[in-house]
Amino acid sequence: MKVAVLALQGAFIEHENMLQKLGVDCVELRQRADLDKDYCGLVLPGGESTVQGKLLHELGMFDVLQTQINSGLPVLATCAGLILLAERISNDQAVYLATLPVTVRRNAYGRQLGSFHTEAPCQGLGTIPMEFIRAPYVEAVGPGVDVLATVDTRIVAVRYKKQLGLSFHPELTGNPAVHKMFLQML
Amino acid sequence: MEQKRYELNKELAQMLKGGVIMDVTTPEQARIAEAAGACAVMALERIPADIRAAGGVSRMSDPAMIKGIQAAVSIPVMAKCRIGHFVEAQILEAIDIDYIDESEVLSPADDVYHIDKTRFRVPFVCGARDLGEALRRIDEGASMIRTKGEPGTGDIVQAVHHMRMMNRAIANIRAMRTDELFDEAKRLQVSYTLVQYVHEHGRLPVVNFAAGGVATPADAALMMQLGAEGVFVGSGIFKSGNPEKRANAIVKAVSNFNDAQMIASLFENLGEAMVGINAQEIELLMAERGK
Numbered sequence: 031m032k033v034a035v036l037a038l039q040g041a042f043i044e045h046e047n048m049l050q051k052l053g054v055d056c057v058e059l060r061q062r063a064d065l066d067k068d069y070c071g072l073v074l075p076g077g078e079s080t081v082q083g084k085l086l087h088e089l090g091m092f093d094v095l096q097t098q099i100n101s102g103l104p105v106l107a108t109c110a111g112l113i114l115l116a117e118r119i120s121n122d123q124a125v126y127l128a129t130l131p132v133t134v135r136r137n138a139y140g141r142q143l144g145s146f147h148t149e150a151p152c153q154g155l156g157t158i159p160m161e162f163i164r165a166p167y168v169e170a171v172g173p174g175v176d177v178l179a180t181v182d183t184r185i186v187a188v189r190y191k192k193q194l195g196l197s198f199h200p201e202l203t204g205n206p207a208v209h210k211m212f213l214q215m216l
Numbered sequence: 217m218e219q220k221r222y223e224l225n226k227e228l229a230q231m232l233k234g235g236v237i238m239d240v241t242t243p244e245q246a247r248i249a250e251a252a253g254a255c256a257v258m259a260l261e262r263i264p265a266d267i268r269a270a271g272g273v274s275r276m277s278d279p280a281m282i283k284g285i286q287a288a289v290s291i292p293v294m295a296k297c298r299i300g301h302f303v304e305a306q307i308l309e310a311i312d313i314d315y316i317d318e319s320e321v322l323s324p325a326d327d328v329y330h331i332d333k334t335r336f337r338v339p340f341v342c343g344a345r346d347l348g349e350a351l352r353r354i355d356e357g358a359s360m361i362r363t364k365g366e367p368g369t370g371d372i373v374q375a376v377h378h379m380r381m382m383n384r385a386i387a388n389i390r391a392m393r394t395d396e397l398f399d400e401a402k403r404l405q406v407s408y409t410l411v412q413y414v415h416e417h418g419r420l421p422v423v424n425f426a427a428g429g430v431a432t433p434a435d436a437a438l439m440m441q442l443g444a445e446g447v448f449v450g451s452g453i454f455k456s457g458n459p460e461k462r463a464n465a466i467v468k469a470v471s472n473f474n475d476a477q478m479i480a481s482l483f484e485n486l487g488e489a490m491v492g493i494n495a496q497e498i499e500l501l502m503a504e505r506g507k
Contacts, residue, residue, distance in 0.1 A: 038471045039234040039255055041227075060472050076231050078255040078291055085253065085471055088464075109231070122290065136290060142314040143337060145224045163227050164292065164314070202227055 031216065034059050034069035036095075038085040040077015040110060044201040048209050049073075062090040071104045071216045074111025076163065076199055079136070083114055083126040092127075099129045104192040106212040112195040113166055120169055130193050131172030138167045138184070138197075152179040152187055155207040160186070160198035167197050222359060225339030228292070228314070229360035229423035232256055232446055236436070236467050237425070239263050239450040242281075243288035249453070252463035256292040256314070258448065259285040264321050264368030265451035265490065268500065273323045276304040279311050286312075294341070299506040300326025302335075309338040315360070316340050318353075320505035321367045321450075330506060333357030343427065345378045345503055347385035350420055351406035361420055363444070364503040365428010368451050370490045372429040372438065374503055379426060379442045390418045428503070431456070431489045433469030433482045440473035457487030 033049055035042045037058035046056040057067050072095075074082075086092040099105055099115075107115045107130075115130035122136050139145065145163045152158050153176070160181070168185035171177060178194075179187035186197040192215055200208035235255025240246040246257050261277040262270065276297045286293045292314035297304035299318055304325070308316050318331055320343050333340040334357035343364035344350035350361045363382070365375035389400060389411060397415055401408040413421045426439035427448035436447045447470055449463075456462045465482040472478045 037234070041230045041233060043233070044230065061475065061478065077233075078231070078235065080250060080291060081235055081253045081255050081467065084251075085468065088468070089472075141286075141312050142225070142228055142292065142339060143309075143312055145228065147220050147224060161224065161227060163224060163231055199227065202230070 032057050032069045033071040033073060035073045036075060039081045040075045042075040045073045045075050048201050048206060052206055052209055065091060065094045074105060074107040074114055076109035079110040079113035082110055096127050099127060102192055104215045107195045108199055109165055112197060115193060115195055130190050130195055131175055132168045132188055133170040134166045135169050136166050137164050139165055148181055150179055150181050155211060158207050159203040159205050161202045162198050165197045221337050225359035226422050228339060233423055234471055235446050236470050237448045238453055243284045245454055246285045246288045248460055249463060250289045250291055252460055253467035256294055257289060258294045260296050263451045263454060265455050268368040275322060279307060283311060296322055298322045298325040300324060300329050300331060302331045305331050305336060309336055313338060318342050320364060320502045324505050330356050346381045348404040349507060351404060351410045354410060354422060355407050360423050362425040362427040362448055367428045367502055369429050370431040370452060372435045375426050375428045375439060379444060383443055386414055386418060389414045433465045433479050436466045437469045437473040437479055440470055452490055455490035462486055
């Protein structure tokens with residue numbers, strides 16, 4: 031069993047380290063040819079969504095990845111990854127993969143001085159640590175989307191079919207609960 | 217600064233990895249940089265090549281100009297303050313900057329002390345020529361390190377030299393017996409716990425970018441292959457013939473730094489690179505500022 035990690039820009043090594051600790055091998059996706067490799071799950075890491083979204087298009091990866099996700103490839107998307115998946119971004123013209131029927135707000139907590147750490151309950155996992163780094167949150171969800179976690183009434187984790195979208199960074203906390211939940215979806 | 221804030225600040229640097237941070241002097245340049253795939257921009261009044269040409273004292277930028285750039289883009293905005301000038305840093309924190317670069321590119325305000333960065337909530341990146349400098353800056357509260365290179369020259373040799381020195385020193389500490397670490401900490405003038413961290417993990421405790429003299433996609437990929445986790449590009453973009461195309465190419469070269477085929481095609485018809493100055497030809501060595 032191999033899990034692909036989008037490795038165009040951002041904190042992808044952190045996800046790989048977490049998955050490797052859980053005994054899972056990773057494949058890095060850096061260009062079109064990598065999308066033909068054998069994997070049964072996908073991680074979209076944190077970073078800058080503008081950079082990752084642009085590179086997905088310009089490196090010819092966008093359509094193939096979108097088709098893979100729409101065909102049921104399980105996805106764990108954190109922070110910028112959540113923005114890539116969202117159908118709508120309320121404060122930005124851009125739309126990327128649009129496979130997850132939610133509306134997100136980018137940089138919703140402001141600049142770096144608005145970044146914070148908290149602990150909150152996440153459905154099925156109990157209370158887990160959460161790192162929010164210039165994070166987005168979910169403003170509205172479409173039909174079929176489960177809200178897994180909220181912080182101060184803001185939605186910060188959702189699940190839709192095989193897609194898991196988080197505002198925060200489970201890969202930075204040392205707590206493997208979210209990754210374990212993702213591996214169960216494969 | 218509470219420990220949690222420091223962790224969050226180190227983590228923002230982690231999010232920038234694999235990316236290119238570009239120097240910009242106007243909102244218009246900032247928009248070009250963002251569209252070309254910059255993961256952050258560095259707002260400054262003049263790019264290093266022009267600072268060099270102009271001479272004189274170089275200071276923090278006008279806050280109004282920085283705010284204009286903050287309003288123009290959605291990616292993180294960094295800005296430079298002078299080494300040791302903690303009031304410039306306070307001002308940058310007051311205008312909600314995402315990262316402060318306590319930078320040798322500007323004229324130092326203090327010839328002995330760096331800023332006590334632990335007193336700030338906002339994160340700092342600092343330049344370092346070798347492991348000792350890097351760890352001293354981290355002791356002072358820096359949450360990200362970059363090589364000093366020799367800014368504004370378009371000459372990569374200094375950045376390469378600094379990165380190699382850093383890697384060699386890290387490998388050396390990794391190979392030491394634990395009873396040798398105490399003396400190494402004394403020799404480097406840094407705290408023992410940082411030396412212990414390097415010994416255990418074989419890397420700096422914060423993200424390490426390359427900076428200074430990056431002018432081409434090949435320069436950027438060279439620094440990545442040498443172990444940089446991302447790249448700052450200063451004068452190299454907006455002093456070149458076709459800034460937009462060059463910026464795009466450097467971004468792709470950083471994310472696929474091991475693919476020579478791709479870098480070859482990125483390199484084609486890029487237009488004129490910035491005119492380089494050899495580091496030996498210049499009178500002012502910025503990397504010598506602040507040790």
